[in-house]
Structures are given as C-alpha cells and as structure tokens.
Amino acid sequence: QAKRAGGDRIEIFRANMRNERSDRLVLESDLRRSLERNEMKVLFQPIVRLEDRTVAGFEALLRWDHPKLGRIPPATFIPAAEENGFIVNLGVFVLERAAIELAAWQRSLDVEPPIFASVNVSSRQLLRHDLLHDVKTVLARSGVLPGSLKLELTESLVMENPEYAAQMLARIHDLGAGLSLDDFGTGYSALSYLQRFPFDTIKIDQSFVRQIATGQTAILRSIVRMAQELGLAIIAEGAETEADAQALAELGCDYAQGFAFGEPMSMLQARQLVGAAPEAA
Numbered sequence: 001q002a003k004r005a006g007g008d009r010i011e012i013f014r015a016n017m018r019n020e021r022s023d024r025l026v027l028e029s030d031l032r033r034s035l036e037r038n039e040m041k042v043l044f045q046p047i048v049r050l051e052d053r054t055v056a057g058f059e060a061l062l063r064w065d066h067p068k069l070g071r072i073p074p075a076t077f078i079p080a081a082e083e084n085g086f087i088v089n090l091g092v093f094v095l096e097r098a099a100i101e102l103a104a105w106q107r108s109l110d111v112e113p114p115i116f117a118s119v120n121v122s123s124r125q126l127l128r129h130d131l132l133h134d135v136k137t138v139l140a141r142s143g144v145l146p147g148s149l150k151l152e153l154t155e156s157l158v159m160e161n162p163e164y165a166a167q168m169l170a171r172i173h174d175l176g177a178g179l180s181l182d183d184f185g186t187g188y189s190a191l192s193y194l195q196r197f198p199f200d201t202i203k204i205d206q207s208f209v210r211q212i213a214t215g216q217t218a219i220l221r222s223i224v225r226m227a228q229e230l231g232l233a234i235i236a237e238g239a240e241t242e243a244d245a246q247a248l249a250e251l252g253c254d255y256a257q258g259f260a261f262g263e264p265m266s267m268l269q270a271r272q273l274v275g276a277a278p279e280a281a
C-alpha cells in the first residue's frame with residue numbers, strides 16, 4: 001500500500017532507509033575489523049582503598065578509536081557487539097590485555113594483598129561456555145596471582161538465567177578468578193538471593209553515590225551493612241568529589257572508584273600511578 005500511495009515522500013523515506021541500513025553495515029564491518037586494525041584500547045581506572053587512599057586495583061574499560069568517527073564509548077558499541085557476536089572477540093581481547101598488564105604490575109610491586117584488575121563480562125559471553133576456557137587460558141598464560149583477576153557482572157545479567165549463571169560462576173570461581181557484582185542497586189537488588197553466587201565484591205552503583213550530595217544516604221547505608229554481613233568487599237562507583245570519598249569511608253565502604261581518584265587512563269599512566277616499572281609492551 002505504501003508503494004501505491006506514490007509520491008516523493010516515499011522515495012525520500014526509502015533513500016533514508018537505505019542510508020541507515022548502509023551506515024549500520026559500515027559500522028558493523030568496521031567493528032569486525034577494529035581489533036585487527038588496532039583501534040580498540042583498554043583503559044584502566046584506579047580503584048582506591050579508602051582507609052589509606054592507596055591504589056588497590058583497576059577496572060579495565062574498553063574504548064574504540066574509529067578512524068573517521070573518533071573515540072566511541074562502550075555504551076555505543078558494546079550493544080552492537082553483543083548483537084552480532086563480536087563481543088566474544090572483544091571479551092577475549094580485554095581479558096588478555098588486562099591479565100598481561102596485571103601480571104606486569106604484580107612482577108614489579110610486592111604488595112599484600114596483591115593489586116587486582118577487573119574486566120566486565122556481558123550476557124553473550126557468560127552464556128557461551130567457552131568463557132571458562134578463555135578464563136582458564138588467560139590465568140595460566142599470564143601468571144597473575146590467584147583471585148587478583150576479577151570479572152564484573154551485573155545483577156540483570158545474572159538474573160537472565162540464574163540457574164545457568166550460578167553454575168558458570170561457581171566454575172569460574174573454582175578456576176581462581178574473583179567475581180564482582182557490578183552496578184548493584186539498579187536491578188533486582190536481592191543481595192540475600194545473590195548470596196548463593198560466589199561473588200566476593202559488590203560495586204554499588206553510582207546513582208547511590210550521587211545521593212550523598214543531597215544527604216540521602218539511607219539506601220547506601222543499608223546496602224553497605226548488608227554487604228558487610230555477607231562478608232563481601234564493597235566498592236562504591238562514581239566517587240567524584242572529596243566529600244563523596246569521605247562520606248563513603250565513614251559509611252564503611254572499603255574501596256571507591258571515580259573521577260575523584262582518577263579517570264580511565266592509558267596503560268602507561270596506570271603504571272606510573274602504581275609505580276610499576278615500565279616494561280617493553
């Protein structure tokens with residue numbers, strides 16, 4: 001019927017559709033070639049111990065430096081990569097880079113507990129059984145200390161298929177990887193339920209940290225208390241100011257991550273920050 005209606009309007013519509021589709025195709029083939037073209041960068045954001053403000057570890061965060069479009073944030077390309085399956089390649093890439101870097105830090109720093117690195121895992125990666133093999137290989141090859149390479153998973157990801165997730169996470173945990181519950185408070189937020197998963201750390205979502213400025217710390221306080229009772233380490237995300245950092249320390253958070261302590265930075269900057277010897281890359 002659309003065709004019969006005729007007129008210029010429809011031609012324009014079709015032309016737009018064609019453009020949109022080809023844009024998507026270009027981006028998709030660009031994405032698939034991004035790794036071989038060396039366009040993907042892993043940045044590291046410090047996670048700081050609140051009691052003494054030392055760097056306890058880093059979160060690895062992906063960036064895509066597209067030759068024409070410039071730097072593309074993960075929120076833009078991760079969903080596309082999830083959809084077309086390329087997330088699996090990206091996931092292995094980030095895991096390897098983070099583990100190699102972590103091992104280098106650990107070789108030149110003799111601190112106890114050892115410095116850690118954490119890597120985000122998305123749905124398609126967890127559902128894919130090979131994740132176990134990838135984690136095992138990376139742990140063995142890199143030689144990182146046990147428990148110091150951590151995977152971050154969100155509640156909603158885990159709750160997509162709790163039975164399967166529980167099995168996978170138990171096996172990943174047995175391999176010697178740490179497990180962090182990311183963006184806590186944005187999903188189902190049933191810590192008691194999530195207790196049956198082998199998480200060692202929860203990361204409180206930055207939306208709760210934002211509430212510090214308005215004095216609404218009730219939820220934050222109760223999340224911290226529950227996590228403490230469950231024996232989980234607590235990282236607050238999105239600490240942007242010194243006031244945030246102080247309030248989080250007083251509430252009993254162990255660690256904080258946010259612009260107050262450092263933005264996601266290059267591998268070299270991360271090495272400088274922790275005082276690790278520069279090694280040939």
Ligand code: C2E
Binds near residue numbers: 061078091094257259
């Ligand atoms: P996330 O895992 O919750 O990572 C924290 C995000 O908060 C990062 O955004 C970080 O740059 C940002 N952030 C850190 N401190 C502050 C702060 O003080 N204030 C504010 N406003 N934001 C802060 P980024 O790097 O854009 O990453 C966004 C999301 O993309 C991540 O959220 C994660 O879910 C996903 N992502 C990033 N890298 C990867 C990856 O390698 N694999 C997968 N599967 N997902 C990734």
Ligand code: MG
Binds near residue numbers: 059152182
């Ligand atoms: Mg994360």
Ligand code: MG
Binds near residue numbers: 183203237
């Ligand atoms: Mg997070």
Ligand code: MG
Binds near residue numbers: 183
């Ligand atoms: Mg997030």
